[in-house]
Structures are given as C-alpha cells and as structure tokens.
Amino acid sequence: MTQPITEKTLQKTVEQVVWDVKATDVHTHLYAPIFGDILLWGFNELVTYHYLIAEAMRWVDIPYDEYWQKTKVEQADLIWQTLFLENTPYSEACRGVLTTLDKLGLDVASRDIKGYREYFNDKQLDEYVDEVFELANLKTVVMTNDPFNSKERHVWLEKLKAGEQELDPRFRAALRLDMLLCSWEKSWHQLKEWGFDVTPELNGQTVGEVQRFLREWIQIMNPVYMAVSLTYDFMLPEKSAQSELIERCVIPVSREMNVPFALMVGVKRQLNPGLKDAGDGVGKMDMASLDYLCSQYPHNKFLVTLLARENQHELAVLARKFRNLMPFGCWWFLNNPSLIEEITSMRLELLGNSVILQHSDARVLDQLIYKWAHSRQLIAEILVRKYQDVMATGWVLTEAEIRQDVEKLMGGNLWSFLERKL
Numbered sequence: 079m080t081q082p083i084t085e086k087t088l089q090k091t092v093e094q095v096v097w098d099v100k101a102t103d104v105h106t107h108l109y110a111p112i113f114g115d116i117l118l119w120g121f122n123e124l125v126t127y128h129y130l131i132a133e134a135m136r137w138v139d140i141p142y143d144e145y146w147q148k149t150k151v152e153q154a155d156l157i158w159q160t161l162f163l164e165n166t167p168y169s170e171a172c173r174g175v176l177t178t179l180d181k182l183g184l185d186v187a188s189r190d191i192k193g194y195r196e197y198f199n200d201k202q203l204d205e206y207v208d209e210v211f212e213l214a215n216l217k218t219v220v221m222t223n224d225p226f227n228s229k230e231r232h233v234w235l236e237k238l239k240a241g242e243q244e245l246d247p248r249f250r251a252a253l254r255l256d257m258l259l260c261s262w263e264k265s266w267h268q269l270k271e272w273g274f275d276v277t278p279e280l281n282g283q284t285v286g287e288v289q290r291f292l293r294e295w296i297q298i299m300n301p302v303y304m305a306v307s308l309t310y311d312f313m314l315p316e317k318s319a320q321s322e323l324i325e326r327c328v329i330p331v332s333r334e335m336n337v338p339f340a341l342m343v344g345v346k347r348q349l350n351p352g353l354k355d356a357g358d359g360v361g362k363m364d365m366a367s368l369d370y371l372c373s374q375y376p377h378n379k380f381l382v383t384l385l386a387r388e389n390q391h392e393l394a395v396l397a398r399k400f401r402n403l404m405p406f407g408c409w410w411f412l413n414n415p416s417l418i419e420e421i422t423s424m425r426l427e428l429l430g431n432s433v434i435l436q437h438s439d440a441r442v443l444d445q446l447i448y449k450w451a452h453s454r455q456l457i458a459e460i461l462v463r464k465y466q467d468v469m470a471t472g473w474v475l476t477e478a479e480i481r482q483d484v485e486k487l488m489g490g491n492l493w494s495f496l497e498r499k500l
C-alpha cells in the first residue's frame with residue numbers, strides 16, 4: 079500500500095483504485111424504492127430515455143404526437159429498431175444501453191429484445207437496487223425531491239415523516255426548488271393552500287413564510303442540498319420574484335441550516351415542445367450572476383454545474399477565487415466522452431483535487447451502471463496522465479495517496495464541503 083508507484087505499476091494501480099472507490103452520485107433523478115413507481119427501471123425505460131427519444135426522432139417520419147400516443151413498449155420497439163438496428167448505436171446514450179445490458183450479464187450480440195425484456199420481468203426491485211449499487215460501485219445516490227409533486231409529497235409526509243417507514247440510507251434527498259422559484263405565480267397559491275400566509279407580493283410576511291416552508295422541508299427531508307435548475311438567461315440580482323426569492327429566502331435559510339444551494343444553469347427550456355422532456359436545449363449563461371452570488375455571500379455554500387461548454391472555463395476560474403463554490407459533474411449534453419475528457423482535464427489543471435468530477439443525472443436506475451462505468455474509464459485515463467506528469471519531475475507517489483485523491487474527486491468532496499466552516 080505504501081510502496082512507491084512506478085511507471086510500470088501506475089496505470090494498473092490507478093484503474094484499480096478508480097474502480098474500487100465507492101462513489102457518491104451527487105445528482106440523479108432516482109428515488110428510493112419506498113417512492114414506488116416514480117422510480118424508473120428496466121429495459122423499456124432504458125431505451126425510452128429522453129436522450130434516445132431526441133436521437134430517434136431525427137430519423138422517424140411520424141408526427142411527435144403519434145410517438146407519444148404509443149405504449150411504452152411500442153415506443154421502445156421503435157427506438158430499438160431505429161437507433162440500434164438501422165444504425166450503429168455508438169452515440170453515448172445508445173452505447174450506455176449496451177454497456178448496461180453487458181454489465182448485467184446479457185448477451186449484447188444476440189440483439190434479443192424479447193430476452194432482455196424477460197430478464198427484467200423476473201427481477202425483484204429491492205434485490206435489483208442492491209445489484210445496481212454493487213455494479214456501479216456506489217455508496218450514496220442523491221435524489222431530486224420536489225415537495226410540490228403530490229406522489230412524492232405523500233411518501234415524505236405519510237410514510238417517512240410519520241415514522242411509518244425509514245428511508246434506505248443509500249438514498250439521500252435534495253430539496254428541489256424549481257416550482258417555488260421559477261413559477262411563483264402558481265406556487266404562492268399552493269403554499270397558501272398548505273397553510274402558509276403568503277401573498278403574490280414578496281413582502282416581509284411572505285418572505286418569512288417562504289423561509290418557514292424551506293425550514294419545514296429541510297426538517298422533513300434532511301437534504302444534502304437545496305437545488306434549482308435555471309435557464310441560460312438567469313440573472314441575479316434582478317427585479318423578479320425568482321431573484322428575490324433566492325436572495326431573501328433561499329440564501330438566508332441555506333446559511334442558517336448549513337444546507338448548500340445547488341445551481342444547475344444553462345437549459346433552454348422547451349426549445350421544441352413537441353419532444354416534451356427531450357425538447358430542452360442549451361444556452362450560454364452570463365457568469366456575472368455567479369460572480370455576484372459567490373462574492374456577495376462568502377459564508378454561503380454553492381454547488382454549481384453548468385450546461386454550456388462555453389461556460390466551463392469561467393466556472394473553473396471562478397472556483398479558484400471562491401472557496402464557497404464547488405463545481406460538480408459534466409451535466410447532460412456535456413456527459414459525452416470527448417467533453418468529459420476536456421472539462422475534467424481542465425478542472426484538474428486549474429483546481430487540483432478540489433472538485434467533484436462526476437454525477438450521473440440518471441433518470442432510470444439501471445443507467446447508474448453505464449454512467450459510472452463510462453465515467454470511471456475516463457477518469458482513470460485522465461488521472462494516469464496527470465500522475466505521469468508529476469512523476470516525470472521525480473515526485474514519488476503511493477497507492478494510499480492516489481486513493482485519497484480519488485475518494486475526494488468521486489464525491490468525498492461533497493461531504494467535506496458540507497462540514498466546512500466558511
């Protein structure tokens with residue numbers, strides 16, 4: 079373990095450590111089994127992932143509506159036929175399906191869609207969750223939890239808060255604030271209905287009540303962070319309900335309760351509404367908003383991932399200036415090998431070990447298998463090069479040091495960030 083690493087043992091050691099360290103997946107759309115059917119899994123869900131819908135629709139000549147009217151099985155059949163049989167499935171999303179099937183022990187060469195479906199039909203969800211965690215080698219998965227979603231709300235209030243059942247400790251909550259922050263014209267009505275004394279105007283009373291709502295849900299969910307996904311044109315400060323809610327409600331509660339605020343910025347919502355979930359695009363953001371947040375609130379913690387490739391360099395530079403900013407992952411359209419390679423290398427070069435390299439953004443349980451397999455392969459390759467560079471100077475490394483680096487990069491930095499006193 080403390081033997082110095084040599085040029086000969088470097089690659090094997092790094093690969094072994096990267097595959098060995100249990101990762102924390104800091105952002106997913108998965109749910110613990112207690113949430114029931116909102117946890118998606120299995121072959122049909124894998125193949126109808128919205129990334130694949132967008133790719134298939136470039137080929138098929140049917141109106142979008144006709145696709146949406148099909149059953150899930152018919153949709154999966156159409157995508158399989160289009161993207162896997164009529165074309166070679168090397169897009170990242172397609173390759174992901176194949177990696178998943180392969181890692182589960184299925185014969186990818188057979189192209190036996192019927193057999194794949196039968197395999198999943200025989201699965202028991204609880205056991206399958208164990209199997210997926212094992213194959214993806216994960217310690218913790220952070221969910222996305224929306225208190226405005228009635229199905230989810232019911233589970234939090236009736237089962238978990240009431241103490242009737244406990245949350246599987248491998249799943250941690252993230253209190254998602256999109257509805258509250260991005261649709262105030264609707265969300266204030268809902269808050270009022272739930273007994274919060276709010277008005278559409280953000281007066282002192284309303285601000286206090288929104289803060290009370292946040293504190294209550296932090297008590298209920300014990301979230302790792304509060305989060306929002308914002309469009310590319312997000313500005314702060316500005317004269318808008320969103321901006322005021324962030325500065326007057328989220329920021330103070332975030333600091334008071336030591337629950338970081340995660341911002342995921344850069345989506346162009348519903349660029350093509352016909353594609354529904356698959357219809358969002360990407361846009362560059364004005365980084366002045368993040369400069370402002372980090373400098374104005376130095377004792378608040380911000381977790382940030384940005385969707386535009388063009389914003390990545392500025393984000394890494396900003397993180398050099400502000401220790402209250404933790405960049406994480408290569409998000410959505412950036413989660414492709416060539417871009418992960420570029421962004422991850424740049425982050426290591428500008429920030430050393432002080433970033434969270436990846437998150438899966440998985441919407442389907444099984445995707446954890448491929449997203450982490452693909453990421454691990456790249457992380458190992460990049461780290462080997464970085465270690466080679468320092469070893470070329472005569473610097474001596476041990477396996478224990480490599481393990482310590484990898485643990486931080488694969489999610490350990492999230493937990494230490496939470497403990498920091500800024």
Ligand SMILES: [Zn+2]
Nearest residue numbers: 105106107439
């Ligand atoms: Zn997401």
